[in-house]
Amino acid sequence: DTGVSQNPRHKITKRGQNVTFRCDPISEHNRLYWYRQTLGQGPEFLTYFQNEAQLEKSRLLSDRFSAERPKGSFSTLEIQRTEQGDSAMYLCASSLQRGIDNEQFFGPGTRLTVL
């Protein structure tokens, strides 16, 4: 399967712990995006990378959140000192920059539950 993959698919953690999620984009895609989706809401943009450069960050991305894409391939999203409000589905997407048609392909998501 050559789609976007995310690991783990589910994560349960206790409040105050750190968690890290991984996203592997479609191999030739140079853009990678992170979104967060809470229950009953649509996905909300967190950040995106073009190659290894982080080009845009949402104000939703507090200081406890950090994302990296060190070699322009896979990306990690770390949440430090998790809070119950961080419980959500974290979605990753990737796209290939080509003019105006930059369709974002989404992975299956990582569901985080903070107890």
Add this chain to the structure above:
Amino acid sequence: AQSVTQLDSQVPVFEEAPVELRCNYSSSVSVYLFWYVQYPNQGLQLLLKYLSGSTLVKGINGFEAEFNKSQTSFHLRKPSVHISDTAEYFCAVKGGSEKLVFGKGTKLTVNP
């Protein structure tokens, strides 16, 4: 900044009936418009998109949408739904940056 309003949070419909899912957007710049579908425990799949050109856009699974700039709408339609169309549908807009701004979603339930 952009925003998206999906006017119906839930839409129940009988199999083989037509359906319309409504979407309105707000933006101070030109936008591109998208509809995504999300099946339970899965990621988002693109149904269709409007980038430019014809305002009537056809997508996968028999869905289509019409971009109406004067009414700032991008409603999704299907003339005859199937049980397998039961899912959550999200309208999204992109303008001025690479991020997608999503609506809250519409849960479509197709009953036999």
